[in-house]
Amino acid sequence: MNISLCTLFEKNYHYGVAALTNSLIAAGYRGDLWVGYRGELPAWITGAPSFDAGSGRFEVAPGLALRMMFLDTPVHFTYYKPTFIRDLLEKHAPEAAVMAYIDPDIVVKCDWPSFCGWFTDDGISLIEDVNWCFPARHPKRLQWNRFFEPHGIVPKRALERYYNAGFIAVPRAHMDFLDLWRHLCDLVLAHNAGAEKLKIGGGADLFHSTDQDALNFALTVYDAPLNTAGPEAMDFAPGGYYLSHAIGSVKPWHGKHIRQALRGQPPRLAAKAYYQFANAPIKVWDEGDLARRRLELKIAAAIGRVYRSA
Template identity: 35%
Template sequence: MSSIVCTLFEKNYHYGIAGLVNSLYKQGYKGEIFVGYKGALPKWAEGKSSSSFNWVGSTTLNVTNDIEIHFLPLDTEYHLTNYKATFMLKLWRDLRSDCTNLFYFDPDIVIKCRWSFYEEWVNHGVAMVHEIVSNDLPFTHPIRMEWTKVIHSIGKIINHQVSAYINGGFCGVNIRDIEFLETWEKLIDTAINVYKADPKKFSSFDRTYPFWSIDQDAFNITAMCTTSPISEMGPEGMDLTYGGWTMSHATGTPKPWSKKFISNAFKGKAPSLPDNLYWLNMQGAVPLNVHSKAFIKYKVTSMLIAKFIGRFYHRP
């Protein structure tokens, strides 16, 4: 069985890439990580020009004997979140057609459990995790009814009676289920060309429209109409609520690498579990050291102080 991991980033989200890679290393992942990016690479990510596959400007960084990162510059005006499906399909079709499993993680995710679990998970269907916001989205919800119209408009039918809203920050796909990615890409194109959503933006409309978040709503619609099996976990699967053990997703802003923990604590915002886990994956015997030891110590100490302050200051 061969698996590859991919992600996308721009600007200072490269710090999140390091957290993701370190967590993969800790949990036993061995293999290639494909990173699509806009803009310039940070100094830590500078590698050697890659001639092993046809992607102009690509470079490869050997992280360990068992892990290498391929940095792939992207020429697209799309907001990167709207480019996920296309990127995954390009990897499978153009670079690694012999790959069995392909996993996408947002660059603000770290994984928490053994890597082999992910490979087991994806054998049950396309792996996905529920959102915490609007998670309860019944089959007769008006937005889902509008999504049904979208499904019929592209000549498909409902195959899964999904009742929860799914987070688009992660998915795992087995090659037998590549149809899921093809349908996801088609629905993103539908949002742009038929519903006139702006691909340069994360969101073009408010929640009363079928495509509030182009990528994520298209992902949810795909889950309804795909002919591939799907395998869902609740929001605890991303630490969006308590009890999780698979991965931790630092949703919202600011991100753990730029958050001011003490000032936030005085506003009633204590450090989150994803904050803690990001910095945990920056410490110890990790392959990517992108922060100085002094800065890591400062951040960890700041979190401890912020947790203490949080005993007295709480948001209502």
């Protein structure tokens, strides 16, 4: 089965793209990583001898190429995922049977043969979120039903889990799911008066996690098989070995590890996983700076062993 991967980034999230790519190289992935971006490309891409500015192709390892795609869209990237995945399947990667989106604050921890077993040509692949338990008749689900029903959108099945939008793999056979997800994102945006943010209001708001809420409602409407793993698959719980997802507004490449630890927020597993893949074989950090950051991470971890916020 031909599997292709994609991600989206802007601003300093290119540090995450480098680590994600390094982790894919270590895993043994061979193929394309389609990278949609806004703004300027970093020097580690534009200055690389193998980067072709005309085509946007950058071969980073034998058989693995970044395919850089400038995106001229005002849409917040968190809402642009279904459009991007659909465009890739339809226009740019016609040979791909499955397109998997991975956020740029994620790294792959397992080998590629273990990971690619997740993908099928008949199912949508997903991972449960950090707050994964979401019963079929949860009050929020009932509110969603009432919101979407006047738009002619009603659930066809009950689900008991809530899935993270940082990773999703969609087979070509279910491209229509991406249209539904995009449509629901538009309705959520309209409800929130066009406020394009990752989080809106508080947990009691109708749509708090915006595109992720839209994704989870879409999964109840579109009746495709789901290939799923628990929250440990993103290091949201112990025992995972697939991915590590650095959720939250402060990313590992932002540093501030000691400051965060002194506030009672020690480094998560994802920060440690990021530094494992941060600088090899693609180098984006000065070695001295990277050594200092890794030392700060160790000190922050030590602080976290004796001090945590409630």
